[in-house]
Amino acid sequence: MKILVVHNFYQQAGGEDVVFRAETALLRRHGHDVQTFAVSNDLIEQTPRLQVAAQTVWNARMARKVTALVREYGSQIVHFHNTFPLLSPAVYGGARAGGAAVVQTLHNFRLLCANALLLRDGQICEDCLGKLPLAAVQHSCYRGSRSASAVVAAMQTVHRAAGTYRTDVDAYIALTEFARDKFIAGGLPPERIAVKPNFLEEHPSPGTGDGGYALFVGRLSPEKGIETLLQAWAELGATIPLRIVGDGPLASQVAESARSLPGVGWLGRLDRAGVMKQMCGAALLVVPSICYEGGPLTMFEAWSVGLPVVGSDLGSMSTAIRSGENGLLFQAGNAGGLAAQVRWLWEHPEDRQRMRDGALRIFQDTYSPQRNYEQLIDIYRAVLKSKKFEMTS
Numbered sequence: 001m002k003i004l005v006v007h008n009f010y011q012q013a014g015g016e017d018v019v020f021r022a023e024t025a026l027l028r029r030h031g032h033d034v035q036t037f038a039v040s041n042d043l044i045e046q047t048p049r050l051q052v053a054a055q056t057v058w059n060a061r062m063a064r065k066v067t068a069l070v071r072e073y074g075s076q077i078v079h080f081h082n083t084f085p086l087l088s089p090a091v092y093g094g095a096r097a098g099g100a101a102v103v104q105t106l107h108n109f110r111l112l113c114a115n116a117l118l119l120r121d122g123q124i125c126e127d128c129l130g131k132l133p134l135a136a137v138q139h140s141c142y143r144g145s146r147s148a149s150a151v152v153a154a155m156q157t158v159h160r161a162a163g164t165y166r167t168d169v170d171a172y173i174a175l176t177e178f179a180r181d182k183f184i185a186g187g188l189p190p191e192r193i194a195v196k197p198n199f200l201e202e203h204p205s206p207g208t209g210d211g212g213y214a215l216f217v218g219r220l221s222p223e224k225g226i227e228t229l230l231q232a233w234a235e236l237g238a239t240i241p242l243r244i245v246g247d248g249p250l251a252s253q254v255a256e257s258a259r260s261l262p263g264v265g266w267l268g269r270l271d272r273a274g275v276m277k278q279m280c281g282a283a284l285l286v287v288p289s290i291c292y293e294g295g296p297l298t299m300f301e302a303w304s305v306g307l308p309v310v311g312s313d314l315g316s317m318s319t320a321i322r323s324g325e326n327g328l329l330f331q332a333g334n335a336g337g338l339a340a341q342v343r344w345l346w347e348h349p350e351d352r353q354r355m356r357d358g359a360l361r362i363f364q365d366t367y368s369p370q371r372n373y374e375q376l377i378d379i380y381r382a383v384l385k386s387k388k389f390e391m392t393s
Contacts, residue, residue, distance in 0.1 A: 001380060002033045004075040004100065006066065006091065008082045009040040014219075015198070015297045016107045020081045022201040026373055035073045037066070039086045053151045056085035057158055063094030070098025077380055079103045084110055085151075089159045092168035101383045105173040106193075107294055111165060112186040114141040114152040119223050119291040122333075124314070130186050132157060160187070170383045175295030176316035182292070194379050197320075198295045199372035200304050206360055207280025207305040209352070213241040214342060215282035215307075217275055217298045220248035225288030225312065230257045230264075231335035232288075232342065238262035240346050242286075245270050245278060280305050283352065284345050287311035290332050295320075303363040308355035310341050324351075326359040 005027075007020040020038075027034045039062075044052055055062070070078060078095035080087075080103065095102045108116035112129055114136035119125060127135040133153040136142065142149040159165055165188060172193045174180035184190045218224050230253070233242050240263065244254055247269040258266040270278070279285065285302040287293070292315030299320065302309050309327035311317040321327045328345060330337040345352055365371070 001077070001377075001384075002073060002075050003027060003035070003380070004066075004069055004073055004078045004095075005034060005036045006078060006080045006083075006087070007036070007038045008084060008087050009038060009042075010082075011041045011044075016082050018297060019105070019107070019198050022199065023079075023372075023376065025201060026199075026369055027376075030373060030377075033073075035069070035075065037069055041086065043086060052085065056088060056151050057155045058090045059086065059088035060090060062087045063090040063097075066091045066094035067098040070095055070100045075100045076384060077101050077103060079105070081105050081107065085155075088155065089164045089168075092164060096168055101170045101387050102168060103171045103173065103379065103383060104169050106175065106179060106183060109179075109182065109186075109292070109294075110152075111156065111188070112182065114149050114156075115143075117223055117291045118182070122222060122290060124290075124292070129182070170387065171379055173379060176319065178292070178316050178319060179294055194375075194382075196372065196375040196379065197367060198297055198300060199367045199369055200297070200300055201369060204276050204280060204305060206356075207282070207307060209281070209283050209307065209356060211278075211281025211283070213243050213282055214284050214286055214346070215243050215245070215278055216286045216288075217245045217278070217301075218287070218296075220244075220246050220250040220254050222250065223289060223291040224248075225290045225332070226250045226254065228288045228290065228333055228335050228338060229286060230254070230261070232339040233257075233261055233264050235335065235339045236263070236342065240342060241265070243267055243278060243282070245275060276301065276305065279307050282307055284327075284342065285309045286338070286342065287317065288330075288332070288338055289314065289317070291315075293317055300363065300367045303359040303367065306356040306360045308345065308352060308359055310338065310345060322358070322362070324355070326355055326362050328355075 005024050078100045092102050109118050110116040133156050136153050137149045140146045140149050142152045173196050174193050175197050177195055180193050180195050220226055242264050244266045254266050258264050279302055285307050289312050299309055311321045312332035313329040314332045321329055323329050328341045330341045
């Protein structure tokens with residue numbers, strides 16, 4: 001099978017970049033002819049602002065580039081991970097013009113929401129779901145800028161009107177059933193949305209969990225529930241040590257809490273090996289997000305080493321975390337509820353060990369590379385069959 005995988009890297013690395021590389025490597029290991037094409041948002045600083053805005057809405061040059069690559073490589077499938085903002089949704093039509101089927105993984109809610117989070121002012125917001133994104137402009141939802149929000153809203157509106165999302169993409173991949181339901185509510189055709197979670201390409205052996213600390217790993221930003229996390233540990237005190245790994249706009253607040261709150265330590269940004277080392281020793285992982293997480297890799301990394309997760313009861317986490325089996329849930333934004341669940345899990349080591357075993361089992365059944373490959377190739381085959389392509393492998 002000949003596949004072209006396309007991705008627009010953000011300036012700050014994230015989970016989408018990891019998935020792009022991991023799925024590409026996975027397909028190659030299984031013998032598929034895989035080519036890649038990627039651009040980086042680092043180019044934005046070298047490009048006039050008006051040009052970036054126009055390309056965000058419709059980048060005809062990139063559409064032609066994708067057409068040429070499909071023809072050069074003989075690609076049967078073009079799998080997109082991120083097209084925002086330098087590629088634009090126009091590249092879907094470019095892939096189809098070259099004769100390829102189009103697959104798009106829905107890593108976030110950008111097709112439905114200007115800031116891709118369905119979140120505004122610390123609260124879940126669905127004001128633009130299935131509607132013209134006027135509220136996004138009114139509330140400056142993208143980067144706090146009305147003009148920048150207008151560009152994203154224009155991109156969404158133009159491509160909805162042109163039918164790009166409904167006709168130029170043969171299959172969408174949602175990471176969870178919850179996300180699939182949201183995209184259907186937003187207007188995507190249900191028959192074209194498959195569900196396939198993310199996975200881990202490789203992971204260490206199961207951890208021991210005997211390090212005597214709880215762990216948070218992620219971007220230090222409001223939507224990740226940092227305020228809730230710190231409020232919970234103001235209540236828990238030094239009884240349960242907390243290690244925080246990550247960086248972001250709330251780094252100064254986290255640093256201050258590490259100085260003032262007993263038991264709280266900030267380790268800054270760590271590479272993946274450093275993160276996994278921390279996970280192997282942790283008693284539990286905390287994921288206190290106040291937004292709809294798509295399919296956080298941090299959670300899957302935790303389960304891969306048998307680390308139970310205490311997470312918010314929002315979005316995908318509300319179903320991925322099976323309470324009492326691989327972790328516990330608490331009401332998003334409720335610091336007291338988070339503290340109570342952490343304290344209970346900390347004080348019940350036998351139940352914690354049972355959840356460690358459950359986390360490992362669920363990871364192998366759902367998030368392993370082999371399971372993910374089987375799901376991905378089934379999606380590709382269905383698309384090729386529907387378009388009557390000849391399979392070469």
